[in-house]
Amino acid sequence: MEKLIANFNYVIVVILMMIGLWSMLAQKNLIKKCIGMAIFQTGIILFFISIGAKDNALIPILTEAANHTYPVSDASKVANPLTQILMLTAIVVGVATLGVALALAQKIYQQHSSFDEDEILENERK
Amino acid sequence: MTEQLPIIIILGPLLGATLAAFAAWFRPRLSHPLVVLGLVISSAAALKLVFIVADAGAQKYWLGGWGTKQGHGVVGIQITVDHLNTLLLAAVSGIALLTSVYTRRLVDTELAGRQRYFYALFSLLVTGLLGITITGDIFNLYVFMEIAALSSYALIAYGRGRAYMAAFNYLIMGTMGACLYLLGVGFIFAKSGTLNIDDVSAIIPALGQSQALFVGFVLILLGAWAKMAFFPFHGWLPNAYAHAPTASAAILAPLATKVAVYAMLRVMVTVYSIDYIIHSPGIQSLALYLSSLAIVIASFFSLTQTNLKKLASYFVLSEIGYMVGGAWLANKPGLTGAMYHVVADAAMTSALFMAIGCIVYRLGQTQLDDLKGVFFKMPVTMAAFVVTMAALIGVPPTCGFFSKWYLIQGAAQEGVWHFVAALLLSSLVKAIILFRIIEIGYNRVPHPAIKGNPAIPRNEAPLSMLIPTAAMALGLVALGLGTSTLVNTIIAKALPAGLAP
Numbered sequence: 001m002e003k004l005i006a007n008f009n010y011v012i013v014v015i016l017m018m019i020g021l022w023s024m025l026a027q028k029n030l031i032k033k034c035i036g037m038a039i040f041q042t043g044i045i046l047f048f049i050s051i052g053a054k055d056n057a058l059i060p061i062l063t064e065a066a067n068h069t070y071p072v073s074d075a076s077k078v079a080n081p082l083t084q085i086l087m088l089t090a091i092v093v094g095v096a097t098l099g100v101a102l103a104l105a106q107k108i109y110q111q112h113s114s115f116d117e118d119e120i121l122e123n124e125r126k
Numbered sequence: 127m128t129e130q131l132p133i134i135i136i137l138g139p140l141l142g143a144t145l146a147a148f149a150a151w152f153r154p155r156l157s158h159p160l161v162v163l164g165l166v167i168s169s170a171a172a173l174k175l176v177f178i179v180a181d182a183g184a185q186k187y188w189l190g191g192w193g194t195k196q197g198h199g200v201v202g203i204q205i206t207v208d209h210l211n212t213l214l215l216a217a218v219s220g221i222a223l224l225t226s227v228y229t230r231r232l233v234d235t236e237l238a239g240r241q242r243y244f245y246a247l248f249s250l251l252v253t254g255l256l257g258i259t260i261t262g263d264i265f266n267l268y269v270f271m272e273i274a275a276l277s278s279y280a281l282i283a284y285g286r287g288r289a290y291m292a293a294f295n296y297l298i299m300g301t302m303g304a305c306l307y308l309l310g311v312g313f314i315f316a317k318s319g320t321l322n323i324d325d326v327s328a329i330i331p332a333l334g335q336s337q338a339l340f341v342g343f344v345l346i347l348l349g350a351w352a353k354m355a356f357f358p359f360h361g362w363l364p365n366a367y368a369h370a371p372t373a374s375a376a377i378l379a380p381l382a383t384k385v386a387v388y389a390m391l392r393v394m395v396t397v398y399s400i401d402y403i404i405h406s407p408g409i410q411s412l413a414l415y416l417s418s419l420a421i422v423i424a425s426f427f428s429l430t431q432t433n434l435k436k437l438a439s440y441f442v443l444s445e446i447g448y449m450v451g452g453a454w455l456a457n458k459p460g461l462t463g464a465m466y467h468v469v470a471d472a473a474m475t476s477a478l479f480m481a482i483g484c485i486v487y488r489l490g491q492t493q494l495d496d497l498k499g500v501f502f503k504m505p506v507t508m509a510a511f512v513v514t515m516a517a518l519i520g521v522p523p524t525c526g527f528f529s530k531w532y533l534i535q536g537a538a539q540e541g542v543w544h545f546v547a548a549l550l551l552s553s554l555v556k557a558i559i560l561f562r563i564i565e566i567g568y569n570r571v572p573h574p575a576i577k578g579n580p581a582i583p584r585n586e587a588p589l590s591m592l593i594p595t596a597a598m599a600l601g602l603v604a605l606g607l608g609t610s611t612l613v614n615t616i617i618a619k620a621l622p623a624g625l626a627p
Contacts, residue, residue, distance in 0.1 A: 040301075093272045097275075097297070101298075
């Protein structure tokens with residue numbers, strides 16, 4: 001239990017991902033599927049950021065850039081910048097995917113006047 | 127110059143896509159030649175690299191020169207061309223080049239009036255696929271995976287009507303796969319602190335038995351399986367490829383799933399190791415059972431199809447089962463078969479969809495019953511079709527026979543008889559379907575050579591479509607005849623050392 005409280009961010013990550021996954025797979029409404037997708041991606045972003053975070057960490061910027069004397073022993077006091085950069089990329093990818101998904105949902109709505117998967121499939125069978 | 131070749135492979139189609147998208151604004155006719163030019167450069171570089179790799183071994187390239195400074199560890203992104211991916215790079219860029227020439231007429235008729243951005247998306251898709259194949263960085267692989275995926279959603283949605291829903295389902299499944307993959311990368315990164323494939327593979331053995339690494343492996347595996355439409359995740363594929371325009375299906379079907387299989391192979395062979403896989407409890411036998419099920423179920427469904435494009439999509443599904451099964455046999459013939467079949471199947475599926483595209487172009491229909499008399503109308507196309515089907519069945523001089531031979535050998539060696547049975551069943555089903563098509567296309571009309579019967583005029587597809595189709599079909603035979611050279615000089619060296627013979 002103590003472990004869970006100490007790592008509550010990972011608990012939230014799991015909860016977010018479960019909500020996202022469930023609404024991507026089980027929801028019938030296309031827009032809710034898109035929302036689920038966004039929540040799932042948010043969970044992953046939080047997960048990556050949690051990996052790189054440290055207590056009382058400094059920002060990872062070289063102060064004496066000119067002579068490259070960045071003390072290696074201090075790496076433990078600096079937040080890992082790589083995870084944040086990775087997630088910047090992942091956010092961009094997520095936005096693009098969500099955009100395409102919403103565009104498709106809009107096209108489907110124009111065709112069937114519905115976001116409900118069952119209704120759409122029934123329409124298509126006709 | 128030659129040290130820059132790896133990056134040129136990606137830059138060709140990437141620049142082609144960008145320029146084609148700009149050209150689409152003010153001079154739409156320019157975008158096709160620009161894309162073809164980009165692909166010519168890319169496939170020339172890929173072909174040259176096959177010879178370089180065969181002679182001199184793996185070629186590594188650091189983007190922007192980063193990562194070569196000593197004392198800083200790995201900073202930049204590495205791209206690698208080694209024995210595992212060089213053949214696939216050549217196959218992807220070569221098939222993309224042929225397909226880009228081939229689809230020109232098809233796009234003009236099928237997507238008349240809205241073909242403006244088609245080739246920009248086409249080229250972007252190829253960029254993504256080549257990027258997945260060439261990259262030496264597991265996060266970079268995710269980015270390229272999404273580049274390829276986003277352009278393929280758009281390419282499928284070009285089909286309109288039912289294609290929108292098919293593309294949406296693919297998007298949900300594809301995003302889930304990519305997210306699971308990304309999560310797996312997170313686990314690997316948390317444990318090893320690096321994203322470079324060479325670094326990770328050096329660090330993983332030192333970490334010993336680690337639950338986090340195992341979870342990461344399973345997540346990446348599930349992600350790759352969702353991307354390649356492996357058995358429990360296969361629902362999206364038949365609809366997506368059947369409702370997509372034939373031109374989109376002709377590029378997506380041969381390449382997209384095969385590249386996902388390569389990503390799985392890369393993670394299995396290089397990032398983790400075959401040793402790790404054999405010792406992971408339960409996954410090996412589970413994956414083998416799933417492969418057999420994938421083959422059997424896809425074969426069963428292909429028997430019930432009446433639509434030619436959907437039929438071909440189910441063939442794609444069963445071939446995925448071959449490759450995953452072969453990889454998970456984790457012995458020498460099995461892995462050789464899987465690696466060889468990735469290339470062979472890309473060529474076979476490409477030839478199949480090209481032949482189907484020719485039929486669609488002339489007949490405008492894809493139902494099996496509409497094929498009456500097609501052997502008299504389009505003899506060259508149908509000859510290519512029969513050769514392709516023979517390759518899919520596994521008739522000796524074609525490449526399909528050799529990959530199946532390796533796979534069956536590997537399965538027999540491990541004693542996985544259900545996989546052998548599934549492979550043979552799949553061949554049988556494909557033979558049945560071939561003969562059914564021959565029966566419809568040849569026998570259901572009065573034979574024109576007999577006096578008194580009406581003549582059937584020849585009505586072949588245009589040469590720009592016919593030549594790539596015939597070239598691909600001949601390529602299948604050539605690839606089959608060159609099997610031993612390819613396997614000995616390249617694939618055998620891609621196998622991890624210390625593998626049981």
